Amino acid sequence: MYNFVEQGGVNDSGIEEDPEKYQKFMERIEAGKLIEADDWMPEEYRKTLIKLISMHGISEVMGALPEKEWTPKAPTLKRKLGIMAKVQDEMGHGQLLLRVTEDLLKPYGKTRENLMEDLLNGDLKFHNVFHMKTKTWADAGLIGWLVDGAAIISQTNMLDASYGPYQRALHRICAEEVFHAQHGEAIIMALAEGTEEQREILQDSVNRWWPSLLMFFGPGSASTTGSSKQEITMKYRIRKSSNEELRQAFLDKYLPRVFSLNLTVPDDTLHYDEQEKKWIYQQPDWNEFKQIISNKGPMSKERLRLRQIAYENNRWVIEALSKEHSFS
Structure with missing residues (x-):
């Protein structure tokens, strides 16, 4: 079979x-x-999980940085507290997922520390959206509303993942991501109902982030990149839907909401094909996508530098814990 x-x-x-x-x-x-951490598994399955979950975990950690930049500039104390709580959640998600990955790394003698080193030397990628600039407060809201909305669609697609530890982690993460999306939507609604200048800032944010949102789910087929990663994850029942199916689900859910706020998207070709029952849209530049996730995006170097500074400044904690463990 x-x-x-x-x-x-x-x-x-x-x-x-x-x-x-x-x-x-x-x-x-x-x-x-369900497959558990100590169960026998084929090498292809293990490596697929390591790549997927480590990228997810690192993206949660790196994804906190764009919003962290706006924490001191949030317009009210309530907004500051809300975005601080969201950043804290994202870091917690990252730690949880990297712990799940660490169990899978045991046969190779690697740890979470090795994953962080892989990130800093360019071997471990993080999500395209977190390489982008956050120029305005509207960007902070849009990340919560549409980026986290896209993440919910992607992650709920794996709530029945065949790997038990990842499935259980996703159930917790998705529940918290719903609150993040609501947090972002509240910011967007306030701007949409605000002054003309606020609406212009919001529209500009949608225009700038639209290509990244389309790229979020990855290329639509193996022929685009010469890769069959999505087919492998579906074969092993880690995920249920293809990249394009997830992108269509995102468009189905969020385009009506965008239009209901009298906002537009920067795509004159966009329309719904009644016969094929799907959205037709202008493909983003997938060569640019590959450049971005190869750490050549607008904010890649700056965000990696911040992560490296944090890693080096807190290295003593890792060393102290390692010594404590060796004496116990």
Whole structure:
């Protein structure tokens, strides 16, 4: 029923793969049973999870930085407290997900510290949207409303993920992301109902962020990048829907809300095809997308520099905890 990639050989980590175990593993997934950290799993499954969850976790950590920049500039004390709470949540999500990843890294002798080093040396990527500039307070609201809205659509697609620790983490994260989206929507509504200048700032924010929002879910097919990562995650029942299906779900949910506020999106080709039952839109520049996630985006260097400073300044905590653990 399944083609075993390694055909019973030894994979590139020196771990012997077993076709019979692989078959039972896939049957278990098909039956809806969860895989736990200590269970046998094929190398492709483990590496796919490591790449996906570590990118998700690091993106939560890096995603706190654009909003952190606006914490001292928030217009009221209430807004400051709201965005501070959101930043705190995002950092907590990152820690939770990196802990989940750490369990998967054990066969390779790696830890969360190695993941942070991978981020700083460019081996571990983070989400395209968090490489972008936040020029105005409207950007802080739009991140909560549309970026977190896109994240909810992407993450709820994996609430039934076959890997148990990730599934359980996602249930907690998605519940909190709903509050983040509501926080962002409250900022957007205040601007939309404000002065003409506030509405212009809001429209400008939508215009600047629209390409990044379309890129959020990744390319629509393997032919775009020569990759089949989304097909692999669907094969292993980590996710249910393709990138394009998720993007269409985002457009279905949020375009009516955008239009209801008398806002527009910068795409003259955008329309809903009644026959095909989907949105037709101008494709973003996927070559630019690859440049951005390769740390060549507008704010990539600055955000990575802030993370490196924080990592180096707090290295003593890691060292102290390591020494304490060695004596216990």
